[in-house]
Amino acid sequence: xxxxxxIQAGLVSLSTLALCSVSLSANAVPxxxxxxxxxxxxAKAGMNDCGALDGSHKCAGxxxxxxxxxxxxxVPLGTCEKITGGVVAKVKPAKS
Numbered sequence: 001x002x003x004x005x006x007i008q009a010g011l012v013s014l015s016t017l018a019l020c021s022v023s024l025s026a027n028a029v030p031x032x033x034x035x036x037x038x039x040x041x042x043a044k045a046g047m048n049d050c051g052a053l054d055g056s057h058k059c060a061g062x063x064x065x066x067x068x069x070x071x072x073x074x075v076p077l078g079t080c081e082k083i084t085g086g087v088v089a090k091v092k093p094a095k096s
Contacts, residue, residue: 044067050072
């Protein structure tokens with residue numbers, strides 16, 4: 001192979017890699033949600049966002065077990081029902 005052919009092959013490879021990197025990074029982070037929904041039934045123990053739906057406590061991080069019906073976390077609007085066990089409890093606008 002001639003030197004020019006090697007250089008051309010290298011440049012094609014680099015440009016392809018650069019295009020792939022740009023397209024991947026453009027989709028790596030989703031847009032900031034315009035609305036959130038309280039999604040009950042999916043919070044892990046100690047990972048709930050705020051007070052329980054049944055009023056048993058009023059603070060974040062107090063869920064006793066995983067996936068309790070009364071414990072919830074905020075997720076982007078339209079996401080909750082896509083998660084096994086997720087039930088929408090309330091929708092709220094995102095802060096701007």
